[in-house]
Amino acid sequence: MTRLAGFSSPFLLGFDEIERALDRVSKAANDGYPPYNIERIERDSPEGDVLRITLAVAGFTREQLDVSVEENQLVIRGRQADDKSRLYLHRGIAARQFQRTFVLAEGIEILGADLRNGLLSIDLVRPPLERVVRRIEINAED
Numbered sequence: 309m310t311r312l313a314g315f316s317s318p319f320l321l322g323f324d325e326i327e328r329a330l331d332r333v334s335k336a337a338n339d340g341y342p343p344y345n346i347e348r349i350e351r352d353s354p355e356g357d358v359l360r361i362t363l364a365v366a367g368f369t370r371e372q373l374d375v376s377v378e379e380n381q382l383v384i385r386g387r388q389a390d391d392k393s394r395l396y397l398h399r400g401i402a403a404r405q406f407q408r409t410f411v412l413a414e415g416i417e418i419l420g421a422d423l424r425n426g427l428l429s430i431d432l433v434r435p436p437l438e439r440v441v442r443r444i445e446i447n448a449e450d
Contacts, residue, residue, distance in 0.1 A: 341406055342386070349431070356435040358419070363408060366426035367401065375421045375430060382410040382418065382430065 342363045349358040365373060365386055374385040388403040412432075419431040 341404075342408065344408065356433050359432045359434065361410065361430045361432070363428045363430075364426065365423070365428045368423075368426075368428075370423050373423065373428060375418075375428075377412070377418060380412050380414070382412055382432075384408045384428070384430070 342365050344361060344363045347360050347362070349360050351358050361382070363384060368386045368388065372387055374383075374387075376383050376385075384407070386404075386406045388405065390403045413434070415435050417433050417435075419433055421428060421430045423429075
């Protein structure tokens with residue numbers, strides 16, 4: 309996939325990391341497993357917006373799932389192994405592995421993860437942005 313060099317403008321300084329993040333997202337978006345939802349949770353929370361990512365991980369136990377943050381990315385992995393002691397007459401549910409990655413903006417924090425009824429929910433919080441105005445002194449030659 310070729311992208312126009314939109315971040316090469318001289319007015320966009322330091323945005324090369326965003327371009328790399330967009331590349332990672334476009335590569336990860338091709339796999340549709342496991343399906344997921346992202347929703348905003350209405351809470352009267354002083355810490356900011358609460359977001360919930362819910363993944364359909366039916367058949368996975370808590371021990372077979374791993375949720376971690378790696379270099380501003382939320383990474384969810386699931387690993388199932390074939391049970392060699394079973395003799396299947398029909399195998400329609402495959403043991404499978406997955407990795408789903410979400411790129412996180414600066415400041416987003418993970419509140420926790422919960423596994424219920426085959427759904428893995430991960431709550432995140434985005435603190436409110438503070439407007440920062442800083443005056444830069446201009447030095448003059450005398």
